[in-house]
Amino acid sequence: MDLSACDAATLRTLLGNGDVSAVEVTQASLDRIGATEPHVKAFLRVLDEQALAHAADIDRRHAAGEPVGPLAGVPLALKDILCTAGVETTCGSRILEHYRPPYDAAVVERLRAADAVVVGKTNMDEFAMGSSCENSAFFPTRNPWDLDRVPGGSSGGSVAAVAAFDAPLGIGTDTGGSIRQPAALCGLVGVKPTYGLVSRYGLIAFASSLDQVGPIARTVTDAALLLAAIGGHDPRDSTSIPQPVPDLTAALDAGVDGLRVGVVREFTGDGMEPGVRARVDAAIARLGALGADVVEVSLPHAGYGVSAYYLIAPSECSSNLSRYDGVRYGLRVDGATTEEMMARTRAAGFGSEVKRRVMIGTYALSAGYYDAYYAQAQRVRTLIIRDFEAAYEHCDVLVSPTSPTTAFRLGERAADPLAMYLSDIYTIPSNLAGAPALSLPVGTDDAGLPVGLQVMAPVLGEAVLFRVARALEADLRFDATPTGRNSLAEVLA
Amino acid sequence: MTALPEQASRYEAVIGLEVHVELNTRTKMFCGCATDFGGQPNSRTCPVCLGQPGSLPVVNRRAVESAIRLGLALGCDIAPVSQFHRKNYFYPDMPKNYQISQYDVPICLRGSLTITTAAGEHRVGITRVHMEEDTGKSLHVGTSGRIHGADYSLVDYNRAGIPLLEVVSEPDIRSAAQAQSYLSELRAVVLALGISDAKLEEGSMRCDANISLRPVGHTVFGTRAEVKNMNSIRSLGRAIDYEIARQTDLLIAGEPVVQETRHWNEDAGTTSTLRVKETTEDYRYFPDPDLIPITPAAAQVDALRAALPELPAAQRARLAQDHGLPREQAATLVAVGLAPLFERAVAAGAAPVDAANWLNNEVVGWANERGADPTGVPLAPGDLAELTACVADGTLSKKLAREVLDAVLAGEGSPRAVAAERGLVQISDTGALTAAVDAALREHADAAQRVRDGNDKAIGALVGAVMKATRGKANPALVNQLLRERLSGVDDGR
Structure with a gap:
């Protein structure tokens, strides 16, 4: 049996029945990584020893009749933005190269408690700023569907690892689309949960009011299992919602009959590729065929989302990234004075996209500009939240494309930040609203590249989100195996 | 300081005080680290107060209570919603390079404190009381002892994150004596509340003074200097007196007062320029997205009010x-x-x-x-x-x-x-003293005679003799009474 081909739900059954051991599953994952990694470059660090030791411990406990977690023995790829005690955590940046956090992120603790086996830490755009994974300070990651194309970003490494069948589960973070957009570009399920559903403690901050950790998987069920494992209240995060994760599995297979699905009028416009439009329209038609009541709705202010986002996120990042100054940890480039040391360290340690956003944010928060930029962006954010509230008076979920395009070629947009920023035009509004959204693969375009449908729900509406996605998944039967010209399958064959 | 009194009296001082009070909560403002004084450098730290990547602040409930209690004691309005802001600036002893503080929506607003000086009672307005976190401490190793020219610097973050209240007064203070009375009264309030040990000498209470002068009768403020580093109520008075004299001399000489921060030198008894504020520093304040607004319930505020000492x-x-x-x-x-x-x-x-x-x-x-x-x-x-x-x-x-x-x-x-x-008990037993009294009358017959002749003061010599004889233990009043009885002839033993 090819254990790498199994999803998490299947592995749970096999491991639970004793058909396979956690060590066997982990070894299969590590072997697969060994084969795919030279082509995909999804990982900054493969944690073979740690993963095998954890797997052996799970097997020992299983044999001894001791309790094991709900994801016992399932391999998982962890984005390098989450702190792991004693294990290098770089956030894709030179400034944190060789940085070993003194503590585990809350999500890492919960993954450990669930006995998911972390096989490695994955590549990402530096400090999660980017939509292609090309902003990693170390190397770009490639899309397993076409190795000359980007996997999307910023969680490109975790997504590419799951798409390459290195592991059935991945953890990403989503500030403006950083889980959903790469999931769409790599044919996977990716979820940005309700803000506050998953603890941010130990998540290296980019934009604190927008950042959220979420699951990446090849199936909707796997994504739900992973979200259930990492979600829930954490008193160490003041913005954590003080209630348990909604039950995601009870109504998973309840279908969409009678559900009201809103198609966002504003998310069908400029810049959308015909192939994306065709697959998304077809998927929406299937929802109607499955009994959903499909209506058109408007989010009149959503068009200002990107502008508001590119003031709020840089403003918060300009402050969040101040701590990287060479004084306490990470890179230090010496200078004659403390100020010079700090300036040199930051000049050498940050990449150009990070510097661009720190400068934009510093400007937007400056006295005399604050009201025109930061405060104005916050007002837009409120308008967008009201737009969503109004739309949900008529709808249970909203749908749109996840990304206006399929995966683009490496280097294609690297020189044009604005074109890159528009990758997140449909995903950003959910971050601004703090509401959950999911990307589901709904087919491929004429070039054989995956297309994602975004499903959005009201705050804490994860259950209906997963229910709609599961119904469509069962109907469309999308095959997540990357195939076609220049795909990983072709190269490995 | 040469200003002639009649020239100097043309100006009045306008003084506002900013007082930082270090709270005596068991743990820091935003993490669970101990606040105890001392300890090995950096021993009372954790990922949160060290500003490690990914760490997040959680507000100390007791610190919020302390802020509300001080606000209530000063007659402030307690904001139903207040917010933490980030004050952004780079400094090595500040772990995140921003300080979590409060800005336009502090927890307490509009109070007052009534002070008493020789001139009478005076009401000083309180602009605001807000919460913030303390910084670490830098130690610059080298001959200068300052950051410039140091061989290297060390930072101790034990103090980083200790909760502080900042109490800002209105510019209602007109003299050093009033400022001293204000600080002393504020300290007494803080001590009565038990929220800080409020030791100026140890820095658990710190006071900065904003001082400007204006011609008597004018309402427009003059250019102010901010004076720091006064470590006692006495220093505060000396520093203000010095600064008033310095600014008076400048104004009389027709020279401008520069807006700047000045350092009080206790030994020299002078202030000197610390840094000149050419432009207002831009701290890029914005609401801290890691923290939710503070929303004390009215019932909680009422309960704290009722429980004020x-x-x-x-x-x-x-x-x-x-x-x-x-x-x-x-x-x-x-x-x-x-x-x-x-x-x-x-x-x-x-x-x-x-x-x-x-x-x-x-x-x-x-x-x-x-x-x-x-x-x-x-x-x-x-x-x-x-x-x-x-x-x-x-x-x-x-x-x-x-x-x-x-x-x-x-x-x-x-x-x-x-x-x-x-054996220190006073001899108040008549019998025990009689012998000593008689001996004194014998040995100092001349003094006894002077008393009888009407020189009452002469009795002192007799009392002194008795006290000496009893090695100080005799009850002076009783000795006096016995001597008088004898001298008035009631029973003079002769």
Whole structure:
């Protein structure tokens, strides 16, 4: 049996029945990584020893009749933005190269408690700023569907690892689309949960009011299992919602009959590729065929989302990234004075996209500009939240494309930040609203590249989100195996 | 400082104080680290107060309560919604390179504090009280001791994240004496609330003064200087007097006062430029997205209000009224923090004025000699009552009583036990003194004769002789009485 081909739900059954051991599953994952990694470059660090030791411990406990977690023995790829005690955590940046956090992120603790086996830490755009994974300070990651194309970003490494069948589960973070957009570009399920559903403690901050950790998987069920494992209240995060994760599995297979699905009028416009439009329209038609009541709705202010986002996120990042100054940890480039040391360290340690956003944010928060930029962006954010509230008076979920395009070629947009920023035009509004959204693969375009449908729900509406996605998944039967010209399958064959 | 009095009197000082109060909560403002003073450098730190990547702040509920209680004590409005902001600037002893503070929506607004000086009562407005976190401490190693020219620098983050309250006054203060009275009264309020040990010398209470001058009668403010580094109430007064004189000289000479931060040099008794603020520093304040607004329930505020202790002003008034203390004496008791001990001693039977005198003079003196806090003196209320009783009933003279008090404070026992143990009991037994009195009359017949001749003062020599003969233990009043009985011929033994 090819254990790498199994999803998490299947592995749970096999491991639970004793058909396979956690060590066997982990070894299969590590072997697969060994084969795919030279082509995909999804990982900054493969944690073979740690993963095998954890797997052996799970097997020992299983044999001894001791309790094991709900994801016992399932391999998982962890984005390098989450702190792991004693294990290098770089956030894709030179400034944190060789940085070993003194503590585990809350999500890492919960993954450990669930006995998911972390096989490695994955590549990402530096400090999660980017939509292609090309902003990693170390190397770009490639899309397993076409190795000359980007996997999307910023969680490109975790997504590419799951798409390459290195592991059935991945953890990403989503500030403006950083889980959903790469999931769409790599044919996977990716979820940005309700803000506050998953603890941010130990998540290296980019934009604190927008950042959220979420699951990446090849199936909707796997994504739900992973979200259930990492979600829930954490008193160490003041913005954590003080209630348990909604039950995601009870109504998973309840279908969409009678559900009201809103198609966002504003998310069908400029810049959308015909192939994306065709697959998304077809998927929406299937929802109607499955009994959903499909209506058109408007989010009149959503068009200002990107502008508001590119003031709020840089403003918060300009402050969040101040701590990287060479004084306490990470890179230090010496200078004659403390100020010079700090300036040199930051000049050498940050990449150009990070510097661009720190400068934009510093400007937007400056006295005399604050009201025109930061405060104005916050007002837009409120308008967008009201737009969503109004739309949900008529709808249970909203749908749109996840990304206006399929995966683009490496280097294609690297020189044009604005074109890159528009990758997140449909995903950003959910971050601004703090509401959950999911990307589901709904087919491929004429070039054989995956297309994602975004499903959005009201705050804490994860259950209906997963229910709609599961119904469509069962109907469309999308095959997540990357195939076609220049795909990983072709190269490995 | 050469300004002539008539020229100087053309200006009035406008002074506002910013006081930082370090709270005595068990843990830091945003994490669970201990706030205890001392400890190995960086031993009281965690990912949160070290600003490690990914760490997040969680507000200390007790610190919020302390802020509300101080606000209530100062008559402030408690904001139903207040917010933490980030104050962004780079400094090595600030772990995140931003300080979590409060900005346009502080927790307490619009209060006041009434102070008393020789000139009478004066109301000083309180603009705001807000919460923030403290920074770490830098140690610059090298000959200069300052960051510039240091061989290297070390940073201790034990203090980083300690909760602070900043109390900002309106520019309602006009003199050094008023400023001193304000700081002293604010300190008394803080001590009464028990939210800080408020030691200026140790930095758990810090005071910056904004000082400007303007011609008397004008309403527009002059250019101000901010003076830092006053480590006692006395330093505050000296620094303000110096700064007023300095600015007066500049104005009289027609030179401008520069807006700047100045450093008070205690030894030199002068202020000097620390940094010039050419432009307003831009801290890029914005609401901290890691924290949710503080929304104290009205019921919680009411409960905290109801549980406020008696505040110093009320306490002074009550001590004066209930116990017949002179106002000055009541004020001293409250200022030195000995009112509770006083009241317990009175409850135990002490005469109020006597007890207050003992506390304000002898007990405070005893503590000061040892550099100790008077509120911590090891004196039981019953022992103080016993001591005053011993003096009142003649068992101990004042002089003996002082010696006994020292022994009581040294832990040797109750006043009567100490007096007995040391043989210090005053001789108040007529029989025991008769021999000494007779001997004195014999040996100083001339003095006795002068008394009989109407020179009353001459009796001092006779009393002194008796006291000498009894090695100070005789009850002076009784000796006096016995001598007079003899000299008036009631029973002169002749």
